[in-house]
Amino acid sequence: MGIAGGAMIYVTVAELYPDIYAEGKDKKYPTYGFVAGTLLMLFLDTTLGK
Numbered sequence: 001m002g003i004a005g006g007a008m009i010y011v012t013v014a015e016l017y018p019d020i021y022a023e024g025k026d027k028k029y030p031t032y033g034f035v036a037g038t039l040l041m042l043f044l045d046t047t048l049g050k
């Protein structure tokens with residue numbers, strides 16, 4: 001399940017940021033930023049949600 005989830009996150013990021021992946025730039029930072037933002041959103045939703 002973790003591999004499938006990681007693949008789905010990668011595909012989502014590649015579709016949201018096509019210019020970054022098309023130009024051959026460093027792909028780690030945008031992907032890590034997307035994952036960090038998603039985790040932060042989930043954390044805040046869990047802690048602040050009603």
